[in-house]
Amino acid sequence: MSTETPRRTRFRLGAGKATRSRAVAGLTALLLPLAAMVGMASPAQAATSATATYLKKSDWGSGFEGQWTVKNTGTTALSSWTIEWDFPSGTGVGSAWDATVTSSGNHWTAKNLSWNGSVAPGASVSFGFNGTGSGSGSATGCKLNGASCDGGSVPGDNAPSAPGTPTASSITDTSAKLSWSAATDDHGIKNYDVLRDGAVVATVTGTTYTNTGLTAGTDYSYTVQARDTADQTGPASGAVKVHTTGGGGTDPGPGTGDKVNLGYFTDWGVYGRNYHVKNMDTSGSAAKITHINYAFGNVQGGKCTIGDSYADYDMAYTADKSVDGVADTWDQPLRGSFNQLRKLKAKYPHIKVLWSFGGWTWSGGFGQAAQNPAAFADSCYKLVEDPRWADVFDGIDIDWEYPNACGLTCDTSGPAALKSITSALRTKFGSNNLVTAAITADGSAGGKIDVADYAGAAQSLNWYNVMTYDFFGAWDAKGPTAPHSPLTPYTGIPKAGFSSSEAIAKLKAQGVPASKLLLGIGFYGRGWTGVTQDAPGGTATGAAPGTYEAGIEDYKVLKNSCPTTGTIAGTAYAHCGTNWWSYDTPATIGTKMAWAKNQGLGGAFFWEFSGDTSNGELVSAMNNGLK
Incomplete structure (x- = not known):
């Protein structure tokens, strides 16, 4: 059994993300209170060496x-x-x-x-x-x-400042010219290290460098750091992204003729679930998706902040769990899932990765962010474009559950808050980065879609991930049983407006282009126990038992433990013993993908990779259905 425990008590209408806590990772060195003064080194050790x-x-x-x-x-x-x-x-x-x-x-x-x-x-x-x-x-x-510390007898040799963020010019299939403004130092600058994707590729004395031998149609990220006359290195500059010409490819996404097939990867999945970036490769899923949303970064004090530093960039990977079969070293500048994502992108250059912030548990900070959207956007940009991992991410996703409505907490920022935040993000991140948002699928009259300006916010976004799942579940302990991701309404549905088609229709009517809407798929089921009726609409006594949380279970488990017995509103259901589950299968996903294409949607997305089988059969079904 996993040690995971829920970060929230229940899901509600498009929350859809099992944001769970996990065992705290150990540190390689303990921080101890001062028990005794540390002995000083001998004068011989303290020489100017x-x-x-x-x-x-x-x-x-x-x-x-x-x-x-x-x-x-x-x-x-x-x-x-x-x-x-x-x-x-x-x-x-x-x-x-x-x-x-x-x-x-x-x-x-x-x-x-x-x-x-x-x-x-x-x-x-x-x-x-x-x-x-x-x-x-x-x-x-x-x-x-x-x-x-400067090697002399008195203090006075500070490290250099950061050079200016490089600009790129003269970009060809195989080369790019970089230029930057000089760093400053109290004793003078000796030279500059040019880093490509985090590794030094050249050391130059001037403030320009032309990198040759690149691959056509490929993304690169460059930073620069200065060295002073004592060979001290200062902080790295901001990062500039370069996409070489040629290669015959363009970024997949709405408006390009390609459909988006996006999956969420959770930072906590590397613990109890033992699901790592490499699993996306070995399952065959990496070759079939276009985008990854990395979940989650936190939102605190009106700013984007790290969610789990150990899992994100510090966890050391052994060779057997590493994408390229190479183990991490103790002194490498980036480890964790971020470095594994870098390796995955190197193997699958078509994949774009977005860093998703918020989620059910961490959406409470968006209200403060909405008070100063420009400052919020600036904090997000600095974090996503941190020189250590700027090349890993191709944009940002905002998962605010929910603007001007209630999720785990209630927000009263007003109908325009989401538009203000997305506009500020687009201004800061520019046109070369993706900016997206995960949003509610509440299509009921006066529901969550009606209380925020989703059409206005869409003007700044590449697309919306419409969370068309978790409409019904065992938070209503006595039922009635109902599919948690109905594609269409049906006779006897517990609440009007709680279906994918109604949510998509309402967003279109509000003015959101169909090409900016992605249909959501859950790679899990929701279930009740104490159920005697096979058809939907039965009574229950509570949540069915689940591996990590009552009332929810991965598809990879349910397909064998409780096979489907019927289909309603485009979603499968299963009645086994006294348990009743609803979940999507390859067949129902095929139906939903056909519907999404017929509606002119930009594609589809799913929550989340670890719920699929080891050979990625649900990802395959989505990929096949979107072709």
């Missing part, structure tokens, strides 16, 4: 990620290292890896672990930490093994 450089790698408002790098600039090996520094009041270290970190007030001390104390001449070693507080102040008073 090493430097220590601090870098704030990212900042999400309420916290940040910091990194220290020790570089041996001498001719003999270091046997150990200890770094001391001061942070401003209110700023500290919350968790650390690859070092033991202690504190006394605002003074912090980091000491090597048993395996990374030795640093050969010319080599470097780094450790990182998640900081608490605003992180706006820099580290001061730095000492390395008791001496100045």
Whole structure:
């Protein structure tokens, strides 16, 4: 059994996302309270043979990620290292890896672990930490093994600033020219490292570089970092995306003649579900989808923030679970699912990845975001375009459940709030990035579609993921039993307006183009127990048992444990013993895809990959149906 527990008590009408918590991942080094002062290194170790450089790698408002790098600039090996520094009041270290970190007030001390104390001449070693507080102040008073961190006898050699974000020009099938504004440094700039997709491809003395030998019709991401005369590197610049010409391909999506086939990948799925990015490859699904929504980033304090830093970019992958069969190393700049997605995109260049923010549990922060949409959009852009993973993501998805209506919490931002936020996102992300939103499928009179300006917001979006599932479920413990994803209304349906066709029709009537609407499919079923009637409309005593949560179960389980016994409104249902389930099958998905094409929709999407079989039969059904 999994240790997953629900992050919410129930689903309601298009919430559709099992945003579950998971066991907290262990850290590679523990942050301990100061029990005793760390012994200082000997004067011999504190010679002018090493430097220590601090870098704030990212900042999400309420916290940040910091990194220290020790570089041996001498001719003999270091046997150990200890770094001391001061942070401003209110700023500290919350968790650390690859070092033991202690504190006394605002003074912090980091000491090597048993395996990374030795640093050969010319080599470097780094450790990182998640900081608490605003992180706006820099580290001061730095000492390395008791001496100045700049390798001299007194402080005074700061790391370079970040260069300007590069601009790209003269793009051909196989090359691109990059230009950037110079960085600054108190002792002068020596040269610049040019990074492509996170790896250094050149070191140049000027502020331009032409990268050759590229592949036609391929996406690349470039950043630049400066080196000073002491060989200290500063923070990376912003990222610029380059798409080389040729290759014969264009981005799939509404308006291009191709249908979108998008799936959600959940960050928590790597824990109890043991579903990783590699599974999208081995199942055959990666070759059949066009887009991935990575769920979820959080929304806090009116800003986009990290959802699960360990799963997202820190979890180390062994060779057997890695997309390309190569294990992560302790010192590589990006790990976790983000790095695996990078590898998946390298293998399947047609795939675009969006970072989805919000969801049922984390939608409560959108109300504050709507008070200052420009600031919200700016925070999202900085996070999605962080130089460490800018090449992984091709845009952003907003999953607000629900604007000016109630989900887990109730929002009163007003009908125009969604339009204000999506407009700000489009302005910030520009025309080269995808901006999408997951929205309600409540087609009832006076329901959730009626209380927000979905037509106005659509003007800034590539498409809507219309959550046409979870219309009915065992939150109504006594029933009546009903399909959770009916395509059309039917005689005896428990509530008028709760069907896919009615939701799509209402959105079209409001003014949303059909090509900007994707039909939603659930890769799971919803069920009741205590049911004696086979046909829909029966009474029940409660939720049917499920692997992770009562009342919900993956398709891959239900297809064998409770095979279908009938179909209603385009969705299958099953009655086995006293349990009653409804779920989509390859056959019903085929029917729904044909309907979506007939309606002129932009395609379809599903929640979520891990509910499918190991050979991806539901993804295949969607792909075949959309052709």
